[in-house]
Amino acid sequence: MITASLFNSFSMPAFLADPSAGHGEASQHLAQLAEHAAQHPNAGPKWVLLIVLLPVLGFVLNAFYAAFGNKSKIPAWTTIALLATAFIATLSMFLSYEGTPYTVQAFEWFNLHYGDKSFVANFSFYIDKLTILWMLFVTGLATLIALYASEYMSHDIGLGYCRFFAAFCLFVFSMACLVMGDNMLMLYLGWEGVGLCSYLLIGYFYKKPSAVAAAKKAFIVNRIGDLGLALGVYLTFVHFGTVQYSELFANETLHTYINAAATGDFSHIPAQAQWIALLLMVGAFGKSAQFPLYVWLPDAMEGPTPVSALIHAATMVTAGVYLIARFYPIFLVSEHALPIVAWIGTITALLAATIGMAQFDIKRIMAYSTVSQLGYMFAALGLLSTTGAAFHVLTHAFFKALLFLACGAVMHGFAGQLDLRKLSGVAWMKGWGIVGVTMLVGCMNLAGLPYITSGFYSKDMILAEAFITPGYRMIGWILVFTAILTAYYTFRVYFRVFVGPQHAEPGDEHDDHDDHAHGEEQNHDAGPHGDHHSDHFHPHAPGWAINTVLVILACASMLSISLAYIQKAEHHGWVGSMVAESSASYHSPYAAEAHYAHVEHTDMHPVAGPVGTAAPGKVFGMDAHAGMILVSGLGAIFGVLVAAYFHGPKGWQGLFIGGRTESDKCRMDAIARRAGPLPRLAENKWFVDEIYAAILVTPLRIISHIFHWIDKLLLDGLVNLFGFLPRVFAWVIRPSQSGVLQGYAVSMAGGLAVLLFVVLVIVMNSGGAA
């Protein structure tokens, strides 16, 4: 059954069978939007460039501070001020947007003309509502997290502090180029730029081998994705003759393809055009940590926590979602791309959730949860819901940043302790109340508790989409199951670390307690806490900067519920209204049917998952949205209760079903002992890293060594043999003298002989030919 549904869903025609629905209109709408930008190039207001320039200025200033040995918090304040200004500029860009996309050019970058062809990619920016949506949360969160980091990084004031904020600014610049660029090369510049910043910031504690290895891994795994993206960009140019958005989206060929795809007929779309989406997709999988390229993200937690929050949870990793949303028209004309995206997203969501359940490091749990939630976003894209994906990106950005920052506060206060077995009742400790409350808000959002959390609304939109799209019911059920797991592992952290009896063992290293191989050097990085020992350890409660940021983010997470109700009827919420005026604009034809027509398609799509008897668009005989509210809401509550039973403390803090009285013992331990190798496998991440090492890295390494020896012995050996011949020759002729000079003379003679030979051969050859 599963296989059948999988195969069935890999072909788009069934999927887009109805030409009248959505598709053609989307094509027209897109063409109108893009043509406006193409006809009025460089028409936007120049101050928009500020959003890009201010972070660059921040980078330069921080570099100067570093050069002049600044030892104060000035780098942080500079960064915060500049980024806040950039946020205000973004806000005014949003408020002054008049409904049509525009471009603003900074300067010419690539401009290669030959004949009537040209390869143009300028340093210019394309502003539509998708851009604005992304930039709003990128600059907003960057400002907040810079404020948080001003306190978090204060143990490293001096060169490290400047280095941190310089890379931070460079990141915001790169992200702005990625999101705002008006052509695919600008996107690629931003794409690699954020990769570089990620590399520099993961490797911030550069004396620590694990951090250096994690940084390297992140960059290289991303580069594999980047190769796909780059090839996709080149293929776009070769096929459509442009990499500029305004020209690409107005391209007539593309619209011919879109209309063909709308009828379900992909046979007239050249394979070359269909490959573009498949290649771009690889790039998205790399940057957004999707299976099989997700392995770098959990390791990226070696970086300082503000970096994990901003780059590896809220912004950079959503670049893949942005990429697919931005090039949605190109994905629509590829027969297999979107189904693959949907399935990869689903598999990733499930896989990462299972690993997250078994981890003990709270930051890594959050990392796996990020991978899993990104999987939801990809599933949404594959299920023809760009709105669902974008909405989940937005809500996730708030609550995941909040969760990371709260975990970071714990890590900061307890000398790098991240093991949930060694911490308990943190919320009740003096000065930790705000962290406890905001963490609870974050956990509720991630778990998706019904009605009261924004995470619930965005996740519900994705789940409902899976049930109304024929052939994807299986995905729907996997995602519902994953949602239960999510609620479980999220509240596992909360019940163990934040409530219950108070207990805390400080970490003796800064970041990584798993790796005991390196003892002493890390104390330097751990700052003043590293020297403490548990007997006289006093946790270091967060200061005002950290608390303020946590409160703001908690409020933002809760307030973003309201976004679901703005323009709900027309666009499924505010985010939908933003997406609707961009190249990501697309309405699944099935969404319209499910809501307004209630057409039953059972016969047309015979394989629709385990509940194939129910009509598509219905769950338990209900409208998909109503059904999903019920199912996912109950699932989330069930997950929380399971977490409370197995990990919750005794009494009301454990919802009266928990039984934990000590920090490191709970009911789950007994279950885990009896579950055989499963928990251990999950804790070791299903050994995916080891499998990669065994089947990819090691063989490649061996091949490289073989090449090295071939080079040394075979190729160079042949050359040496060749070089040796003249000497032998010389030795035969005149055995009494030998020497290097002799060698030259003979080789010169040999060369001349060869020369004459060649000339003769050619002369004879040409004589014969003539």
Added chain:
Amino acid sequence: MSQQTVLLLALMIVPLLVALRIAFSKNPDTGYRPALITSWLLMIPAWKLIADFDFSQGATTQFAYSISWVESLGLNFSIGMDSVSLLLILLSVLLGPIVVMASKTAIVKDKRMYYAWLMVLQAAMVGVFAAQDLLLFYICFEFTLLPMFVLIRKFGSTNRVAASVKFFLYTFTGSMMTLAGMVYIVWFVAQPDQLGQWTLDIATLTQYASNMSMGEQTWVLLAMLAGFAVKVPLFPFHTWLPLAHTEAPTAGSVILAGVLLKLGTYGIYRFAIPLAPTAFFEYAPEIAVLSIIGIIYAGLICWVQTDIKKLVAYSSVSHLGFCVLGLAALNVTGFSGSILYMLSHGLSTGGLFLMIGFMYERYHTRDMNTVGGLASKMPIWATFMVFFAMASVGLPGLNGFPSEVLCLISAFQSDAAWSAAGEPGAWGSSLGPWFAVFAGTGMVIAAMYLLFMVGKICFGPLREPEDHHPHDELPTDLSMREIITLSPLAIGCILFGLQPTMLLDAISEPVNNTVVLVEQANGLESAPTRVDQMIEHADEHHESAATPDHHTPEGASHE
């Protein structure tokens, strides 16, 4: 003789005179100061040449000058430059002061000899790019060998003798074959049914060379490639390079990577392609395959090196593969990308060799297992190291990116099937997407080995040789002189990365002409865009017919 011609001559003659002055001075430790001053002063005529160069006529040989030598044999001494030569001359002149400054503390004895040969090398490099007749080109081409041989042999590290001999013999043997090929062309053109008189003028030779039969062209191409492929170096003729680079002094490595390797690709672009256009078109896929093997093979070898200088040396082999790939694509994007690559590789790899040199002066080892984690001790050095490594990886915004993009796009575009199918199509030779895909893996491999290098040498816990003691003259981190040495390269990398358009404009005319030359020699007409052809399948755009004359060659020689 115009003023600019005098300046161009000065770029060649002044370093030679200074070399003589240094060589005949009495003090064996003299040389640094005159060499430094000369190399800085040479920037003035170089600057003046750019200012006066008419970039709108980039393909025309400008500032040309010719003296007849042996008239009956057509032997001339003629110089001049089009925009491609100009840019390469600029690169050579820019590297001059950099290598001299980098040698200040590295060379401690026999300074007289060292700086004299360095100046000779400087003159020869300008000469090879400015030459407009075969004889001068060949003389200068060979004359770059001798100074480099001496630099490696006298001032190299432990295994220098073997390295210098292999370097000399290998490249010399190759260039003998190049000479054979060139002589044949001269002989061919001198035949009564061709020009009927002896000439060595490159433009004239190019005009008649395409009259050669396919068999002749193939032989000539093979002969010329024998020399150029060794220089580039193209797989499998690269084995001299790692040895020579590793043993050469820093300045030698910088010049070798920065300019001398480019003689190979420049030779292919300037001679092999125009003089044997049909044969090159025919064998372009094979040449591209070799270059792609080089990209992957050398890249993987880099990844398992422990000697940091050998790593960077092999990375040159890998990088130059992209350069040859662009040439083999035989289209405008490919040539543009390839010429950009010649320039950009000189900046970033030159920078990496300087970084290694500065480290070597302090630690006297190149073994990354012995020395590493230097970021904590030498933060400025580490910053530059990461910067040049990223430039070399091809990070967008820096110099490696534009050239890499264009070379890969060119392989994608390159598809002669469009012309074979009766469609007029100037899509170069028949490479196609798979070439781009395999060459593209070089991007990932480059990240692997360069980050491996940076991770070992810059990051991790500090590792120093046991007998390490601080250098007498040099500070722990980079000195001001060293920073000034690196800065032009770093600034160059950024400007290059942000303003490739300037360079693309400058070289667009000569590049277009070369493409037209190849097309005409192979009976292809200039084409409508590929995009138009794709649209034909969908709708009625196919009426936007080919306009075959839109690349009208400007250079008089190609008419």
